[in-house]
Amino acid sequence: MEAEITLQVDGIPRTLTLDTRTTVLDALRDRLGVTSPKKGCDHGQCGACTVLLDGRRANSCLTLAVAHDGADITTAEGLAGRTPDGGLHPVQRAFLEHDGFQCGYCTPGQVCSAAGIIEEAAAGHPSGATGNLQTEGGIELTDAEIRERMSGNLCRCGAYANIVAAVRQAAEAAEERRGGAADPGQPAVVDSPTAASMPAHPEERP
Amino acid sequence: MTNLIPASAIGTAYERLDGELKVTGTAPYAYEQPVERPLHLYPVLSTIARGTVERVDTAEAEAVPGVLTVLTPETAPRLADTSDRELAVLQDSTVGYRGQIVAAVLAETPETARQAADLVRVRYAAEPFSAHLRADDPALYAPEELNAGTPTDSSQGDVEAAFETAALTIEQTYSTPAEHNNPLEPHATVAQWDGTLLTLWDSTQGVHAVKGTLAQVLGLEEEQVRVIAPHVGGGFGSKGMPHVHVVMAALAAQCTEGRPVKFPVSRQHMYSLTSHRTPTIQRIRLGAADDGRLTAMSLDIVEHTSRIKEFAEQTPAPFRMMYASPNRRTTTRLAPLDIPVPSWMRAPGECPGMFGPEVAMDELAAAAGLDPIELRRRNEPETDPETGKPWSSRHLMECFDLGAERFGWDRRVTRPRSVQEDGWLVGMGTASAVYPFMRQPSNTARISYEQDGIYSVQIGAADIGTGAWTALTQIAADALRVPIDRVRLGIGDTRFPAASVAGGSSGTASWGGTIIAAAHAFRADHGEHPSPGAATEADAPEDPEAQDFALYSFGAHFAEVRISADTGEIRVPRMLGVFSPGRIINPRTARSQFLGGMTMGLGMALHEQSILDPRFGIFVNHDLAEYHIPTSADVLDMDAVWIEDVDEHAGPLGARGIGEIGIVGSAAAIANAAYNASGIRVRDLPLTPDKFLA
Numbered sequence: 001m002e003a004e005i006t007l008q009v010d011g012i013p014r015t016l017t018l019d020t021r022t023t024v025l026d027a028l029r030d031r032l033g034v035t036s037p038k039k040g041c042d043h044g045q046c047g048a049c050t051v052l053l054d055g056r057r058a059n060s061c062l063t064l065a066v067a068h069d070g071a072d073i074t075t076a077e078g079l080a081g082r083t084p085d086g087g088l089h090p091v092q093r094a095f096l097e098h099d100g101f102q103c104g105y106c107t108p109g110q111v112c113s114a115a116g117i118i119e120e121a122a123a124g125h126p127s128g129a130t131g132n133l134q135t136e137g138g139i140e141l142t143d144a145e146i147r148e149r150m151s152g153n154l155c156r157c158g159a160y161a162n163i164v165a166a167v168r169q170a171a172e173a174a175e176e177r178r179g180g181a182a183d184p185g186q187p188a189v190v191d192s193p194t195a196a197s198m199p200a201h202p203e204e205r206p
Numbered sequence: 207m208t209n210l211i212p213a214s215a216i217g218t219a220y221e222r223l224d225g226e227l228k229v230t231g232t233a234p235y236a237y238e239q240p241v242e243r244p245l246h247l248y249p250v251l252s253t254i255a256r257g258t259v260e261r262v263d264t265a266e267a268e269a270v271p272g273v274l275t276v277l278t279p280e281t282a283p284r285l286a287d288t289s290d291r292e293l294a295v296l297q298d299s300t301v302g303y304r305g306q307i308v309a310a311v312l313a314e315t316p317e318t319a320r321q322a323a324d325l326v327r328v329r330y331a332a333e334p335f336s337a338h339l340r341a342d343d344p345a346l347y348a349p350e351e352l353n354a355g356t357p358t359d360s361s362q363g364d365v366e367a368a369f370e371t372a373a374l375t376i377e378q379t380y381s382t383p384a385e386h387n388n389p390l391e392p393h394a395t396v397a398q399w400d401g402t403l404l405t406l407w408d409s410t411q412g413v414h415a416v417k418g419t420l421a422q423v424l425g426l427e428e429e430q431v432r433v434i435a436p437h438v439g440g441g442f443g444s445k446g447m448p449h450v451h452v453v454m455a456a457l458a459a460q461c462t463e464g465r466p467v468k469f470p471v472s473r474q475h476m477y478s479l480t481s482h483r484t485p486t487i488q489r490i491r492l493g494a495a496d497d498g499r500l501t502a503m504s505l506d507i508v509e510h511t512s513r514i515k516e517f518a519e520q521t522p523a524p525f526r527m528m529y530a531s532p533n534r535r536t537t538t539r540l541a542p543l544d545i546p547v548p549s550w551m552r553a554p555g556e557c558p559g560m561f562g563p564e565v566a567m568d569e570l571a572a573a574a575g576l577d578p579i580e581l582r583r584r585n586e587p588e589t590d591p592e593t594g595k596p597w598s599s600r601h602l603m604e605c606f607d608l609g610a611e612r613f614g615w616d617r618r619v620t621r622p623r624s625v626q627e628d629g630w631l632v633g634m635g636t637a638s639a640v641y642p643f644m645r646q647p648s649n650t651a652r653i654s655y656e657q658d659g660i661y662s663v664q665i666g667a668a669d670i671g672t673g674a675w676t677a678l679t680q681i682a683a684d685a686l687r688v689p690i691d692r693v694r695l696g697i698g699d700t701r702f703p704a705a706s707v708a709g710g711s712s713g714t715a716s717w718g719g720t721i722i723a724a725a726h727a728f729r730a731d732h733g734e735h736p737s738p739g740a741a742t743e744a745d746a747p748e749d750p751e752a753q754d755f756a757l758y759s760f761g762a763h764f765a766e767v768r769i770s771a772d773t774g775e776i777r778v779p780r781m782l783g784v785f786s787p788g789r790i791i792n793p794r795t796a797r798s799q800f801l802g803g804m805t806m807g808l809g810m811a812l813h814e815q816s817i818l819d820p821r822f823g824i825f826v827n828h829d830l831a832e833y834h835i836p837t838s839a840d841v842l843d844m845d846a847v848w849i850e851d852v853d854e855h856a857g858p859l860g861a862r863g864i865g866e867i868g869i870v871g872s873a874a875a876i877a878n879a880a881y882n883a884s885g886i887r888v889r890d891l892p893l894t895p896d897k898f899l900a
Binding site (some may be wrong): 019021022026029030033035036037038039040041042043045046048075076077079080088092095096097099101102103104105106107108111146147148150151152153154155156157158159160161162163164 | 221222224225227228230231232233235238240315316317318321388389390391437438439440442472473670671672673794797798799801802803804805829830831835837839840841842844845
């Protein structure tokens with residue numbers, strides 16, 4: 001069975017007719033030639049396919065494209081070129097400086113995940129490493145928070161020590177741009193997902 | 207002895223030159239290379255471990271719209287050479303292991319191919335099989351030699367007599383499980399025929415190795431095969447030699463009238479199709495005098511192999527050269543099983559072969575009442591114990607001394623189970639690391655001066671995440687005495703001259719040494735001001751004097767372990783590796799190599815085991831949800847440092863290779879720390895919580 005859908009991919013509307021069994025990841029890679037998100041397991045176990053789906057990070061291999069007609073998808077390729085100076089996203093810059101990768105296959109997923117967690121924490125979404133769930137406002141991205149939130153993104157080259165350092169630097173820079181305190185109203189990067197764009201935490205939804 | 211090349215770009219911590227492509231996801235990996243109108247292949251795998259395929263019913267599968275054909279042992283094109291039974295796909299009806307390809311669907315879309323594969327009906331005649339590694343298996347045999355040409359057995363002096371009379375003895379059996387390489391990029395091949403020319407976009411550690419093997423198997427001239435792999439998403443050995451999927455893709459593409467065939471191996475299928483590390487059983491005996499000096503040491507190893515193709519891991523190699531003892535012996539025996547074919551995984555030989563022995567040394571230190579570092583100091587050999595050759599550069603104790611100082615080793619409490627904090631048992635451990643220097647022959651580099659004032663440097667090497675794109679550019683720049691932006695490197699394509707596989711930590715020395723030779727030849731031919739179009743090719747330099755030395759890198763691992771006294775949960779809050787690897791080309795990427803090896807060693811210590819069910823002959827935990835590798839949350843305070851030394855026998859670079867030493871000994875350091883924390887000596891990996899709840 002086929003269906004026609006439109007996906008907003010890295011800012012460009014893409015209309016296609018596809019097999020309803022096609023995942024978002026396969027739609028991007030096989031149908032649209034957008035190969036920035038990677039297929040490492042096809043089962044949501046490795047995180048290499050992570051994209052920002054309507055502003056939140058998602059395993060694109062675990063969700064069917066037909067269920068996301070009209071959705072906005074940002075890949076690591078799309079994150080680049082959206083900073084005011086048109087260069088790499090600060091997360092990507094930090095990954096280069098800290099050598100937060102080796103083979104690069106998990107990297108686009110790591111980058112999207114990192115961009116996602118910076119905004120999630122600013123929006124006050126807790127993780128398994130969050131001590132006080134009653135805290136108002138943003139959550140500071142300590143190393144423990146970064147490690148916990150990034151643990152859905154596997155890296156077989158073992159670049160974790162450098163990935164955490166890179167995310168820490170990018171998170172600190174984002175906080176600085178917000179003026180010290182986490183402020184959901186000040187997006188760190190143009191078109192980056194913002195705390196304001198984050199849907200409510202599942203447990204807070206009506 | 208060779209003259210070391212002066213360093214300018216070498217030693218500088220450049221960011222990866224391919225980094226921007228990697229962080230944006232725009233570096234094209236094998237599956238992502240643009241091809242026109244591809245067909246998609248999905249395999250059907252055997253559900254028996256041994257026997258024959260009696261009948262393959264493809265009618266239902268072929269009736270699915272969008273299916274081009276279903277290849278079976280009866281319909282698949284013939285190969286020219288079927289002597290390698292791992293690669294002889296669909297050439298006859300025999301089944302050698304569970305998870306072997308017995309049919310393959312070609313279809314217009316991946317979804318259709320997979321659906322149709324599910325509709326292929328296969329009838330088997332099953333035969334009795336064996337898939338259980340046992341140290342007392344009567345079928346155990348001695349292979350002719352081990353991997354890398356290592357002798358199967360070794361013996362010096364009289365181990366039995368020395369062991370009988372030794373003041374201190376350790377006699378224990380250690381074991382390591384089967385493991386899977388699991389590079390994040392699954393193995394993938396895209397194959398396309400253009401008349402009699404075959405192009406393969408493959409995820410491989412060596413394009414020329416794939417070309418040579420495929421030409422042989424398909425009965426082609428090597429010139430008829432082109433292999434392309436500019437970016438490779440990890441390999442760790444499993445992409446070192448072509449596995450069956452490459453042949454399958456090439457064979458299937460013969461049936462498509464020139465349309466390309468894409469065969470991405472699924473993560474699950476990698477567990478049977480693209481190799482694994484053998485489990486090992488290591489029986490160790492150490493005899494020593496009261497002062498800890500070794501008088502006898504023996505290591506008897508049992509490993510498995512596949513009955514259809516032998517792989518004999520060189521697990522005893524490090525035991526033979528690591529410590530001094532007049533009486534020494536090793537043996538290696540293989541159990542032939544009806545299982546998928548094992549092969550290389552990061553530091554084959556050294557990695558498992560430094561687990562048992564380094565834990566045994568920790569046990570001997572405890573028996574002798576010595577600090578584990580002091581025990582190793584007392585057993586430092588003046589020359590290679592087996593060959594008598596002088597060390598070109600052995601700085602093991604300097605690594606231990608620097609590491610001990612940085613790690614705070616003096617705070618370690620010798621008596622095990624002495625430190626408890628908030629319900630956690632805390633301890634420290636250490637172990638040695640070693641890796642041999644290897645430089646491969648069969649390398650050629652081409653240098654040409656282009657119209658735009660750029661030096662084009664070409665060699666069919668591979669960057670599997672090692673940083674070769676960057677390191678080789680740095681080496682070429684220094685060899686040509688120009689800035690790195692005047693160098694344009696070409697690797698990952700058989701159109702570039704022959705290069706050895708990215709394996710054995712040999713890439714940088716082998717390819718880099720050849721680039722240096724080519725640069726010197728280029729300057730000799732064309733001078734400092736060449737005309738556009740000037741070009742020179744040169745082969746790898748020879749260094750016969752290196753034969754007279756024992757060339758190894760050394761290192762020392764330190765680990766702190768915390769074990770929950772109530773649950774057995776084990777955490778590794780700190781790891782430090784100190785290495786003596788010769789010259790470092792790029793400190794930024796080198797540190798990542800060491801940390802990556804140590805992280806994989808952490809996985810080996812705590813998580814990784816491929817569980818082969820002997821009732822079915824299948825690796826049951828065949829995905830990343832059940833085969834656990836370290837995650838971000840597992841890696842806490844981890845660091846790697848190095849002592850640079852000048853090794854004038856390790857080629858013109860003086861770099862001995864860094865891709866594997868980080869994993870060697872790291873699991874032993876963690877196991878030794880776990881003993882210091884808990885008082886429980888775990889001798890079989892991984893160190894799962896149940897083992898601390900005695």
